[in-house]
Amino acid sequence: MKPVIGVIPARYASTRFPGKPLAPLRGEPMxxxxxxxxxxxxxxxxxxxxxxxxxxxxxxxxxxxRAVMTxxxxxxxxxxxxxxxxxxxxxxxxxxxxxVVNIQGDEPLIKPRMIDDLVHPLxxxxxxxxxxxxxxxxxxxxxxPNAVKVVCSDKGDALYFSRFPIPYSREQGPAGACLKHVGLxxxxxHFLKKFCATxxxxxxxxxxxxxxxxLALGARIRVVKTEDRSWGVDTPGDLAKIEELLGxxx
Numbered sequence: 450m451k452p453v454i455g456v457i458p459a460r461y462a463s464t465r466f467p468g469k470p471l472a473p474l475r476g477e478p479m480x481x482x483x484x485x486x487x488x489x490x491x492x493x494x495x496x497x498x499x500x501x502x503x504x505x506x507x508x509x510x511x512x513x514x515r516a517v518m519t520x521x522x523x524x525x526x527x528x529x530x531x532x533x534x535x536x537x538x539x540x541x542x543x544x545x546x547x548x549v550v551n552i553q554g555d556e557p558l559i560k561p562r563m564i565d566d567l568v569h570p571l572x573x574x575x576x577x578x579x580x581x582x583x584x585x586x587x588x589x590x591x592x593x594p595n596a597v598k599v600v601c602s603d604k605g606d607a608l609y610f611s612r613f614p615i616p617y618s619r620e621q622g623p624a625g626a627c628l629k630h631v632g633l634x635x636x637x638x639h640f641l642k643k644f645c646a647t648x649x650x651x652x653x654x655x656x657x658x659x660x661x662x663x664l665a666l667g668a669r670i671r672v673v674k675t676e677d678r679s680w681g682v683d684t685p686g687d688l689a690k691i692e693e694l695l696g697x698x699x
Contacts, residue, residue: 527641530549
């Protein structure tokens with residue numbers, strides 16, 4: 450099987466939650482929860498945390514996981530992942546046809562099955578540049594610009610992502626054809642390199658959605674529907690909600 454590398458970008462600075470990756474969740478740093486969940490994937494050959502802070506590196510390595518130091522001023526998580534891969538490649542090739550999974554560092558309840566579902570399309574179709582996840586959208590999320598929407602082709606490839614309800618229906622309002630995007634991505638290694646070497650596209654800047662750069666480059670992004678949910682942590686209040694969820698989980 451092709452090598453599949455899971456990379457977790459973890460930046461220390463955060464406007465709303467400084468030091469977020471090290472925030473304690475049941476006595477362990479949140480980033481360790483993410484790495485441990487990712488490591489349970491059946492398809493990942495290795496898990497790496499890409500960070501800009503030595504405190505995060507030490508916490509990750511103390512838990513038995515690998516960390517790679519990257520510059521602090523990188524513009525996005527994708528660029529941090531690319532920087533980490535370039536560091537890894539200094540020790541030798543990552544492997545023929547390598548697949549890279551971008552795992553959000555602020556989702557401590559990530560389910561390994563979500564990662565595996567994401568990777569399968571790229572293993573089955575080497576010509577597919579990217580894959581991502583989505584699930585059914587609620588009326589509340591349809592009206593929420595923080596919930597990203599995606600519409601797909603009959604084959605399941607993304608046609609467009611937007612913060613606005615899409616598609617527009619002249620008579621009935623949104624026609625119910627869109628899904629709620631889940632910010633988990635897998636890339637063919639060669640495409641991630643091309644993606645990070647390309648300046649942001651006008652659509653990307655308008656929507657503040659970097660996956661639109663991939664569509665502008667002509668990439669196919671397979672959208673895999675999932676029933677699973679994962680909860681992101683943007684503020685200390687979000688972390689408290691995760692604690693509550695853990696309290697009721699069987």
